[in-house]
Amino acid sequence: MEFSFAASVSHMPSFSVRSIDNRQRRESWISLAEELPAEELFPLAQLGEAAGAVFSAGPLVLQYGEAAGSLALRKWLNTRWQIDQKLNVDPEDILLTSGSQQTIDLLVRIYVDREDTVLVESPASPGCLQVLRLQGANVLHVDCDEEGMIPEDLERLIVAYGPKLLCASPSFANPTGRVWSLERRKAILELCKRYELLIAEDDSYGDLRYGLESVRSFRRRYPSLFQLDREQGGNHVLYIGSFSKTIAPALRVGWAAGDQRLIEVMSAAKQTADWQSSSMNQAILLRLLQSPRFNWDNHITMLNREYEIRIKLMLELLKRPNWQGTQVDVPSGGMFLWAVLPDQLDGEELLTHAMSKGVSFLPGARCYASDEGNSAIRLNFTHPGRDELLLGMNLISECIAELRS
Amino acid sequence: MEFSFAASVSHMPSFSVRSIDNRQRRESWISLAEELPAEELFPLAQLGEAAGAVFSAGPLVLQYGEAAGSLALRKWLNTRWQIDQKLNVDPEDILLTSGSQQTIDLLVRIYVDREDTVLVESPASPGCLQVLRLQGANVLHVDCDEEGMIPEDLERLIVAYGPKLLCASPSFANPTGRVWSLERRKAILELCKRYELLIAEDDSYGDLRYGLESVRSFRRRYPSLFQLDREQGGNHVLYIGSFSKTIAPALRVGWAAGDQRLIEVMSAAKQTADWQSSSMNQAILLRLLQSPRFNWDNHITMLNREYEIRIKLMLELLKRPNWQGTQVDVPSGGMFLWAVLPDQLDGEELLTHAMSKGVSFLPGARCYASDEGNSAIRLNFTHPGRDELLLGMNLISECIAELRS
Numbered sequence: 001m002e003f004s005f006a007a008s009v010s011h012m013p014s015f016s017v018r019s020i021d022n023r024q025r026r027e028s029w030i031s032l033a034e035e036l037p038a039e040e041l042f043p044l045a046q047l048g049e050a051a052g053a054v055f056s057a058g059p060l061v062l063q064y065g066e067a068a069g070s071l072a073l074r075k076w077l078n079t080r081w082q083i084d085q086k087l088n089v090d091p092e093d094i095l096l097t098s099g100s101q102q103t104i105d106l107l108v109r110i111y112v113d114r115e116d117t118v119l120v121e122s123p124a125s126p127g128c129l130q131v132l133r134l135q136g137a138n139v140l141h142v143d144c145d146e147e148g149m150i151p152e153d154l155e156r157l158i159v160a161y162g163p164k165l166l167c168a169s170p171s172f173a174n175p176t177g178r179v180w181s182l183e184r185r186k187a188i189l190e191l192c193k194r195y196e197l198l199i200a201e202d203d204s205y206g207d208l209r210y211g212l213e214s215v216r217s218f219r220r221r222y223p224s225l226f227q228l229d230r231e232q233g234g235n236h237v238l239y240i241g242s243f244s245k246t247i248a249p250a251l252r253v254g255w256a257a258g259d260q261r262l263i264e265v266m267s268a269a270k271q272t273a274d275w276q277s278s279s280m281n282q283a284i285l286l287r288l289l290q291s292p293r294f295n296w297d298n299h300i301t302m303l304n305r306e307y308e309i310r311i312k313l314m315l316e317l318l319k320r321p322n323w324q325g326t327q328v329d330v331p332s333g334g335m336f337l338w339a340v341l342p343d344q345l346d347g348e349e350l351l352t353h354a355m356s357k358g359v360s361f362l363p364g365a366r367c368y369a370s371d372e373g374n375s376a377i378r379l380n381f382t383h384p385g386r387d388e389l390l391l392g393m394n395l396i397s398e399c400i401a402e403l404r405s
Numbered sequence: 406m407e408f409s410f411a412a413s414v415s416h417m418p419s420f421s422v423r424s425i426d427n428r429q430r431r432e433s434w435i436s437l438a439e440e441l442p443a444e445e446l447f448p449l450a451q452l453g454e455a456a457g458a459v460f461s462a463g464p465l466v467l468q469y470g471e472a473a474g475s476l477a478l479r480k481w482l483n484t485r486w487q488i489d490q491k492l493n494v495d496p497e498d499i500l501l502t503s504g505s506q507q508t509i510d511l512l513v514r515i516y517v518d519r520e521d522t523v524l525v526e527s528p529a530s531p532g533c534l535q536v537l538r539l540q541g542a543n544v545l546h547v548d549c550d551e552e553g554m555i556p557e558d559l560e561r562l563i564v565a566y567g568p569k570l571l572c573a574s575p576s577f578a579n580p581t582g583r584v585w586s587l588e589r590r591k592a593i594l595e596l597c598k599r600y601e602l603l604i605a606e607d608d609s610y611g612d613l614r615y616g617l618e619s620v621r622s623f624r625r626r627y628p629s630l631f632q633l634d635r636e637q638g639g640n641h642v643l644y645i646g647s648f649s650k651t652i653a654p655a656l657r658v659g660w661a662a663g664d665q666r667l668i669e670v671m672s673a674a675k676q677t678a679d680w681q682s683s684s685m686n687q688a689i690l691l692r693l694l695q696s697p698r699f700n701w702d703n704h705i706t707m708l709n710r711e712y713e714i715r716i717k718l719m720l721e722l723l724k725r726p727n728w729q730g731t732q733v734d735v736p737s738g739g740m741f742l743w744a745v746l747p748d749q750l751d752g753e754e755l756l757t758h759a760m761s762k763g764v765s766f767l768p769g770a771r772c773y774a775s776d777e778g779n780s781a782i783r784l785n786f787t788h789p790g791r792d793e794l795l796l797g798m799n800l801i802s803e804c805i806a807e808l809r810s
Contacts, residue, residue: 001601001641003667004569006518012673039464047467048460055453059444062452062653098503102679109539113411114519130677134514164409196406236406248467250685252657262408268417272535273678274507278686280655 008114011133030392033360035127035174035335036383041303042248046294050287054280065279068267069096069255073286077241077255080296084216085227095263095270098277099254100204100242104167105131106266106273107200107238107256112137117163121149123338123367123376125174125202128167132369139369142166146329148180151187158195165198170225172205175367175378176338177331179222189225192236201225204242204254207300208382209333210308215300218333226257235259243285245335246300251281304333310381311337313389322397335382338364341375345403350377353399359392413519416538435797438765440532440579440740441788446708447653451699455692459685470684473672474501474660478691482646482660485701489621490632500668500675503682504659505609505647509572510536511671511678512605512643512661517542522568526554528743528772528781530579530607533572537774544774547571551734553585556592563600570603575630577610580772580783581743582736584627594630598641606630609647609659612705613787614738615713620705623738631662640664648690650740651705656686709738715786716742718794727802740787743769746780750808755782758804764797 054061068074074091081087097103104127112118114136120128122141132139140161143153148170157163168188170180180188192199201224209218223231226239235258242254256266270276288294314337318328325342341347347363354360364376384392459466473479479496486492502508509532517523519541525533527546537544545566548558553575562568573593575585585593597604606629614623628636631644640663647659661671675681693699719742723733730747746752752768759765769781789797 001598001603001639003516003603003664005670006515006521008518009515009670012670012677034469036469039468042464042467044460044464044467048457051456051460052453055449055456059447059449059653062447062449062655063444064439064441064654098679098682101677105678110411110414111408113413116411127677127680134674134677193406198406198408234406248464248685249469249680250467250683252679252683259408265410265414265417269539272417272506272532272539273510274503274657275532275654277503278655278657278683280653281657281683281686 008134008136011136012130029355030359030384030388030395032379032381032384032392032396033362034380034383036380037245037249037335038306038382038385040385041306043288043294043299046291047248047284047288050284050291053287054283061280061283063279065276065282067271067276068094068263069277070279070282070286073253073282074255076286076289077257084219085223087227087230089230089257093257093260093263095256095267096277096282097254097256097270098252098274099244099249100202100240101127101131102273103240103254103256104128104200104202106269108132108135108137108165110265110269111198112164116165117161119154119157119163119166120369121168121173123175123364123373124167124369125169126362126366128202129367129369141368141370141372144178146178148178148184149188151184151191154188154191158191158197163197165200166192167200167202168225169202169205171203171222172208172331172334174205174334175336175362175364176329177334177336178329179332182222185222185225185228189228189236193229193234197236199225199237200240201237202240204240204245205334207246208304208307208335210304210311211332215304235262238262246303247285247288251285252277253282253285307335307382310384310386310389313386314379314381314393317390317393317397320397322401335380337379337381339377339379341377341400343404344375345400346374347377348374350396350399350403353403354396357395357399359395361396413539413541416541417535434760435764435789435793435800437784437786437789437797437801438767439785439788441785442650442654442740443711443787443790445790446711448693448699448704451693451696452653452689455689455696458692459688466685466688468684470681470687472676472681473499474682475684475687475691478687479660481691481694482662489624490628492632492635494635494662498662498665498668500661500672501682501687502659502661502675503657503679504649504654505607505645506532506536507678508645508659508661509533509605509607511674513537513540513542513570515670515674516603517569521570522566524559524562524568524571525774526573526578528580528769528778529572529774530574531767531771533607534772534774546773546775546777549583551583553583553589554593556589556596559593559596563596563602568602570605571597572605572607573630574607574610576608576627577613577736577739579610579739580741580767580769581734582739582741583734584737587627590627590630590633594633594641598639602641604630604642605645606642607645609645609650610739612651613709613712613740615709615716616737620709643667651708652690652693656690657682658687658690712740712787715789715791715794718791719784719786719798722795722798722802725802727806740785742784742786744782744784746782746805748809749780750805751779752782753779755801755804755808758808759801762800762804764800766801
């Protein structure tokens with residue numbers, strides 16, 4: 001039979017991101033395209049021990065669990081917030097999900113109707129754009145600069161389009177790695193409150209902060225929109241967090257935190273989508289986090305130290321002659337470097353060329369719902385080891401030189 | 406702020422099923438309401454060993470994996486099909502998901518538009534109804550009898566409404582436990598082929614077959630619609646399977662199998678929904694399935710022997726005087742017993758009463774999108790142990806007696 005798919009399927013991307021992934025995996029290419037942490041930094045042995053302890057504790061952990069996810073793990077998150085940000089978030093205001101991608105998907109499903117306008121950063125996370133396309137939303141980009149989202153442009157779009165939702169990632173956004181200034185954070189929140197616009201704040205990368213300053217000190221200087229809003233008693237922000245970048249993706253544990261009514265409806269949508277995330281995985285993660293042999297702060301410090309070495313290496317490599325004219329935002333955290341190519345080189349064309357040499361990255365156009373970003377590329381520096389980074393960047397630079405000549 | 410949810414949220418159930426669950430969990434009630442296997446029958450020790458082996462094999466298993474899920478596990482499924490049903494299903498035709506609930510959700514998201522008509526059995530699985538409501542589908546029930554779905558009624562509805570999808574569960578359906586006869590299977594498939602109607606066949610309960618006949622022999626006598634269709638070279642059936650009922654729910658491993666184009670689009674939707682299911686969990690499951698110490702057939706036989714004892718006990722208890730006049734389908738498999746109460750007692754009213762005594766079940770009305778099933782109830786016999794079953798059934802029967810007097 002001929003299949004007649006739902007209307008939204010025509011808005012879905014052409015699976016090209018996926019096909020990059022699959023080809024890479026099959027042919028063991030160097031990938032600077034993916035959104036992967038470094039597997040050699042996972043706390044593997046400690047997770048193995050945690051798993052052993054969990055399996056010894058009896059079969060209940062293999063059963064369906066609470067719909068909102070492990071209460072103990074939600075309490076751990078609350079404690080963490082209290083320590084890091086002096087913020088109290090009731091476990092009832094938290095829903096455990098299978099990662100930040102699922103969290104944004106659940107929110108969009110319950111909050112956005114087809115044709116509703118949703119505002120995103122410029123550029124925006126490809127995963128978020130994918131969700132908005134499948135839901136049939138009208139996606140508009142708000143102008144951003146190195147300080148973050150520009151309030152004047154946000155207000156213009158709010159007034160003109162009456163949007164339903166703003167998706168933002170003020171700390172080390174995917175793909176730019178930018179950090180919004182405190183003033184911008186306050187100004188954007190203020191605008192959203194004035195116009196009753198819900199904010200989805202993706203903070204999945206917020207712990208990946210490089211440099212001498214501790215994550216805790218950084219978070220106090222640059223509080224999340226969620227924190228700023230809560231401190232004023234607001235309910236305008238749905239916070240999205242994840243353990244995929246800090247511990248390991250295969251745990252599939254992320255969370256949403258926000259107004260109880262919002263969490264309740266998302267929780268019903270979660271039940272509809274897949275009943276619940278794995279109670280086994282949540283138990284293993286919790287056991288790790290509570291182990292006296294595991295220290296969260298030390299683990300994050302170790303991760304950030306290694307990622308800082310990799311991004312510095314990437315920035316050094318970008319100084320080589322072939323890259324001349326490339327404009328780079330130097331990020332102080334996150335997993336990506338956003339580079340605008342010289343001579344208006346086309347990112348997709350460069351990718352085709354690069355893949356023939358066995359290396360890949362994400363063309364910038366995939367971070368836009370509009371026809372922009374064609375001469376930008378997103379480079380991941382966390383997953384490739386140093387040797388791969390060196391080789392991959394050299395191969396890309398050769399392609400640039402060839403395309404320019 | 407006031408939240409303005411998407412239109413579909415108003416069609417979502419009133420969270421009452423969830424609230425039963427949560428109250429039960431909190432207050433340690435006896436639940437005959439849930440869709441849970443018996444945790445004491447999980448292969449806990451063997452899964453623990455499998456987990457240990459997986460964690461020793463290096464960190465890659467904690468990384469993001471293939472979008473379609475573990476190729477080795479998809480190959481295992483293919484081998485199983487070849488053994489059980491002499492059917493060859495290419496691993497490319499399989500997508501691993503986080504369970505059957507997610508599988509039906511993904512299919513509906515890519516195939517059903519708001520207002521599209523979808524046909525379901527009468528009564529139908531509450532989880533499937535939930536998905537269809539959130540998507541805004543127009544849900545119609547096809548008449549069924551003890552032989553399965555009635556072809557004449559299906560054709561009438563196809564002609565009158567031009568439906569987009571038929572959801573069916575021909576072997577041990579939730580909630581009735583019914584098995585469709587071979588004739589009905591052939592007739593329904595034939596109709597769907599003639600009218601180009603896609604079938605979603607949920608076979609999550611298909612291995613839970615009670616009685617002397619082996620599962621393999623049963624499956625040969627009652628082939629799935631998927632098998633019947635494939636043998637004729639068709640692509641009209643999307644098959645839905647799960648390890649939640651046979652191994653353990655917290656693994657969160659289920660699958661879809663069908664036409665490659667359908668699987669490809671579902672796979673893109675899966676990526677949008679949560680990137681992918683846990684490669685760690687898939688690796689643990691695969692390690693168990695391949696372990697020389699674990700035998701799939703013996704495990705299923707053990708499960709079915711114990712569940713048969715429980716359903717026989719439940720059927721015995723239903724003979725007690727308080728239940729007089731209750732009409733029961735005696736199922737030969739699955740996890741549920743569907744009972745129509747005497748004197749048109751109301752299932753919801755009985756539940757309120759029963760919950761005050763500390764026991765619960767699912768009111769039949771929740772298995773209908775229409776105003777039906779009010780005097781039916783669904784009883785789960787797999788999760789409660791024998792003592793709980795005895796006590797729970799007695800408490801419900803007391804409530805019936807009180808309501809009747």
